[in-house]
Amino acid sequence: MARFALDEAAWSGPWRLRSTGEKALLSLGLLTVAATSRSLWVSLVVLAVAVSTALFAARVPKRTYALAVVGPMTFVAVGAIPIALTFGGQPTDVLASLGPVSLTSTGLYAAAAVAVRSAAAMAAMTLLAATTPMVDLLAGLRRLRVPEVLVDIAGLVYRMLFTLMDSVLAVREAQAARLGFVDGRTARRSMGLMAGSVLGRAWQRSRRLEEGLRGRGYAGSLRTLPRETVVSVPFMAVSGLIVTALAATSILFALRGVA
Amino acid sequence: MTHRTGTWEPTVGAVLVGEGLHAGYPGRGDVLDCAHVSVTGRSRLALLGENGSGKTTLLRCLSGAHVPDAGSVAVDGITLRHDNAGLRDHRQRVQLVLQDPDDQLFSADVRADVSFGPINLGLDDHEVRARVSEALELLDVVDLADRPVHQLSYGQRKRVAIAGAVAMRPQVILLDEPTAGLDPRAVTTLRAALDNLEARGTTVVVSTHDIDFAWEWADEVGVVVDGIVHQGSTVKIMTDEGLLRRAHLGVPWPVKLLRSLGHEIDVVDPPRTVADVARFLG
Numbered sequence: 001m002a003r004f005a006l007d008e009a010a011w012s013g014p015w016r017l018r019s020t021g022e023k024a025l026l027s028l029g030l031l032t033v034a035a036t037s038r039s040l041w042v043s044l045v046v047l048a049v050a051v052s053t054a055l056f057a058a059r060v061p062k063r064t065y066a067l068a069v070v071g072p073m074t075f076v077a078v079g080a081i082p083i084a085l086t087f088g089g090q091p092t093d094v095l096a097s098l099g100p101v102s103l104t105s106t107g108l109y110a111a112a113a114v115a116v117r118s119a120a121a122m123a124a125m126t127l128l129a130a131t132t133p134m135v136d137l138l139a140g141l142r143r144l145r146v147p148e149v150l151v152d153i154a155g156l157v158y159r160m161l162f163t164l165m166d167s168v169l170a171v172r173e174a175q176a177a178r179l180g181f182v183d184g185r186t187a188r189r190s191m192g193l194m195a196g197s198v199l200g201r202a203w204q205r206s207r208r209l210e211e212g213l214r215g216r217g218y219a220g221s222l223r224t225l226p227r228e229t230v231v232s233v234p235f236m237a238v239s240g241l242i243v244t245a246l247a248a249t250s251i252l253f254a255l256r257g258v259a
Numbered sequence: 260m261t262h263r264t265g266t267w268e269p270t271v272g273a274v275l276v277g278e279g280l281h282a283g284y285p286g287r288g289d290v291l292d293c294a295h296v297s298v299t300g301r302s303r304l305a306l307l308g309e310n311g312s313g314k315t316t317l318l319r320c321l322s323g324a325h326v327p328d329a330g331s332v333a334v335d336g337i338t339l340r341h342d343n344a345g346l347r348d349h350r351q352r353v354q355l356v357l358q359d360p361d362d363q364l365f366s367a368d369v370r371a372d373v374s375f376g377p378i379n380l381g382l383d384d385h386e387v388r389a390r391v392s393e394a395l396e397l398l399d400v401v402d403l404a405d406r407p408v409h410q411l412s413y414g415q416r417k418r419v420a421i422a423g424a425v426a427m428r429p430q431v432i433l434l435d436e437p438t439a440g441l442d443p444r445a446v447t448t449l450r451a452a453l454d455n456l457e458a459r460g461t462t463v464v465v466s467t468h469d470i471d472f473a474w475e476w477a478d479e480v481g482v483v484v485d486g487i488v489h490q491g492s493t494v495k496i497m498t499d500e501g502l503l504r505r506a507h508l509g510v511p512w513p514v515k516l517l518r519s520l521g522h523e524i525d526v527v528d529p530p531r532t533v534a535d536v537a538r539f540l541g
Binding site: 007008011016017133134135155156158159162163205208209211212213214215216217218219222223224225226227 | 322323324343346347350354355357359361362363364365366367368370371372374375376378379380384387388391405406407408409410423424427
């Protein structure tokens with residue numbers, strides 16, 4: 001079967017059996033502080049808390065965690081470049097310049113603030129994603145009264161992703177064995193044929209799945225038994241304390257004008 | 260034997276009966292052409308036939324998943340109606356497990372998937388949990404309950420798919436090619452699970468290509484060939500070389516071996532396993 005590292009970490013990690021509410025309180029709390037704080041220092045602390053919690057408390061494999069954040073961080077880094085640079089004008093705090101483009105200390109600080117804030121928010125979200133399997137997140141959304149049809153579709157997409165990936169890998173392997181990727185032209189042709197084949201298979205599978213579900217009494221809802229979990233009061237208390245302390249610090253810094 | 264013409268009577272004690280079934284698909288013509296089959300309570304029935312012979316179509320007709328062009332299906336004497344109420348009632352008594360478990364497993368969580376059927380029966384959470392636990396135990400997949408479906412082996416997924424049907428507590432469970440794609444160890448585990456189901460009173464019907472499995476396991480065999488079902492005791496049907504040849508099926512290895520050594524097959528207590536054959540040969 002196809003494997004996704006972040007999904008595997010969520011299923012196999014020590015926080016797998018923690019209630020979704022506990023993990024959501026910590027992760028979403030940190031995310032909120034990171035997204036609303038104007039202080040670079042508070043964002044740095046949120047980043048440090050989220051990363052160290054994921055790596056040391058939830059024991060998410062370092063490589064998995066790094067790979068999960070490196071993609072989005074590349075976008076953040078690219079997006080921060082124009083913030084750091086000033087075009088034209090006569091800035092007073094120039095660190096370096098090339099023609100009309102200057103790198104100023106103000107711009108650099110603003111870019112760093114955006115990048116660190118984004119990184120902190122991302123680290124907080126990754127903490128939740130790397131410790132909570134999708135089925136638990138969907139069960140949580142169901143409890144929050146998110147429309148059932150949306151939760152059902154998300155659940156099916158998640159489940160089918162793996163069977164579809166298996167089909168893609170099998171077809172690709174079969175094509176590669178018959179030199180289907182020997183050059184650019186054959187690779188493009190093979191990819192097109194694979195897309196057609198996999199879409200056809202997905203369609204047929206969806207028909208058979210519907211039949212299988214109807215056999216078990218499907219009548220429009222994919223409701224299943226939610227997992228029973230016990231909420232840990234100490235965990236909630238510590239999480240609440242961390243988030244409250246960071247939020248209070250952020251507000252205090254904002255009131256005192258600390259950047 | 261079952262014939263296309265003439266009268267046909269289901270066997271005494273039949274719980275599930277398919278009578279005069281005609282079914283086909285566009286471009287393929289009739290796959291079933293007046294097929295009769297009867298499933299006796301607590302008896303093991305194996306349906307044999309080559310690819311495309313109509314085994315799966317027959318199971319789909321018996322489960323209510325396929326509406327036959329003609330003929331009827333009845334469970335406990337109640338004729339299946341293909342409206343919502345009729346199908347709902349039928350599916351509480353008869354469950355079909357498809358060949359590919361991925362056609363049945365929609366949830367990423369094993370326990371959640373098995374709970375789907377009982378929830379649809381409108382049972383309360385306590386009863387649903389009890390049924391899920393029972394099904395997981397019967398299929399020996401308790402240790403997989405909190406594992407994600409996509410991380411299970413093919414054999415494990417097959418047993419979880421069966422557990423999903425078993426949780427409905429049907430009288431009859433129809434298994435389409437349950438041993439296909441399984442290694443010998445997984446087949447042994449599956450057979451133990453089938454024994455558990457029977458011990459609990461569920462009647463099991465299996466469609467298979469595996470003639471040795473059918474010889475060893477089944478009390479009755481139905482060979483699907485030319486759109487009809489030739490049904491009878493395992494010994495009677497599986498020693499009929501003419502029928503098996505017509506159905507492009509082989510002869511079970513004990514039959515082949517003993518006949519090649521010049522022995523007759525005991526129709527009352529035939530040797531089914533290696534140990535039986537060894538004992539027979541003394």
